[in-house]
Amino acid sequence: MAGDTGTAKVKIDSVVKTFDTRGGEVVALNGVNLEIAEDEFVCVVGPSGCGKSTLLNLIAGLSAPTSGKVYVNGKEVKGPGAERGVVFQQYALFPWLTVKKNVEYGLKLQGMGRKEASAEASRYIEMVDLKQFEDSYPKELSGGMKQRVAIARAYAVKPQVLLMDEPFGALDAQTKTQLQSELTHTWSQEKRTVFFITHDVEEAVALAQRIIIMSARPGRIREIVDVNLPYPRDQKMRISKEFMEIKNHIWDEVYEEYMAMRK
Numbered sequence: 001m002a003g004d005t006g007t008a009k010v011k012i013d014s015v016v017k018t019f020d021t022r023g024g025e026v027v028a029l030n031g032v033n034l035e036i037a038e039d040e041f042v043c044v045v046g047p048s049g050c051g052k053s054t055l056l057n058l059i060a061g062l063s064a065p066t067s068g069k070v071y072v073n074g075k076e077v078k079g080p081g082a083e084r085g086v087v088f089q090q091y092a093l094f095p096w097l098t099v100k101k102n103v104e105y106g107l108k109l110q111g112m113g114r115k116e117a118s119a120e121a122s123r124y125i126e127m128v129d130l131k132q133f134e135d136s137y138p139k140e141l142s143g144g145m146k147q148r149v150a151i152a153r154a155y156a157v158k159p160q161v162l163l164m165d166e167p168f169g170a171l172d173a174q175t176k177t178q179l180q181s182e183l184t185h186t187w188s189q190e191k192r193t194v195f196f197i198t199h200d201v202e203e204a205v206a207l208a209q210r211i212i213i214m215s216a217r218p219g220r221i222r223e224i225v226d227v228n229l230p231y232p233r234d235q236k237m238r239i240s241k242e243f244m245e246i247k248n249h250i251w252d253e254v255y256e257e258y259m260a261m262r263k
Contacts, residue, residue: 008035008071009193010059010161015068017054028054030218032068038160039191041184043198043208045250047258051219052197056163059195060086072161082110085159089166091146093138099125099149100134106157124152127186144175151183155190164196168203177235180206184231201251205243206233213253216261223253 017029029051036042044052057063058070061079070077072084093102103121112120125134128148138146147167154162168176184207187194198204204211208227215222227246229237237243 009038009040009073010034010036010195011071011074012055012059013069013071015055015058015065015070017051017058017063018066027218029058029065030220032219032221034212034221036193036195038193041187041194041196041207041209042212043196043204043210044212044214045198045201045204045254046214046219046222047216047254047261048199049217049261050214050257051217052214053165054219055214056086056165056195056197059161060084060163062086082157083160085154085157085162087147087150087154087162087164087167089169091138091150093146093149093153095138098135098137099130099141102138102149103153103156106153110157120156121152124156125149127155127189128152128182142175143171144179147171147179148182151186155186155192160193162192162194164194166197166199169199176200176203181232181234183207184233188231201247201254202238204250205229205247206238211250213250214257216257222257225250 012032012034015029015032019026019028032055044055046052054063058065059072059077061077061081061084094105097105100121103125104117107117107120122134125131128151130145130148130152133141133145141149168179171179180203196207205227211225211227212221213223213225214220225246229242233243
């Protein structure tokens, strides 16, 4: 069962996160509890400022909770680790390296030999359908292609947990839909635990096995929705009654939180 305690890959235990600002203390997260199973695909939605990215940064080890604890593989997160890969909206590619060299970079940091790193990089570049662009530089690629490189680079180092912070948020609708399909296909081939943040409710329903709905600040988990729809979730699926019912329910919940935040 998704999220079952005995198989939890990621556990968030009573996490509170506050920030000191010139206007005083801001509570970003307040008592968040969540368990994510191995190889589970989870999306997080909620109004802006509800703590989605803060929660991802805590799992990534880029920030520490004010109180409570975050665990990966049963071990408390104390900082970044090789078992966690992160993909942000901004691709963070090295502009002076080719596509292949960008993907090889993390492999070489792990101590992999040049020949093996080259073969592994080529395999993951082919997986995201960029084989013919191995020797291209980031400036020669479209936004969607750059994000494919970022995903290939993240997958190549074989993280057990893939953390994705609105990776398709800046892309046009057609490219976004294509990459959503490619991501779920890649995930079905190379299983990882995926924690994916998005503002787009339809995107969440298209991707996730479970959707976490966050409340307005201070961020809490308002509801967890199971998405019991088969993959692939193509365009025909997206206009089905079952898909639309889940999408509309989540949208209503998010909108209610958005309106509460404006009061």
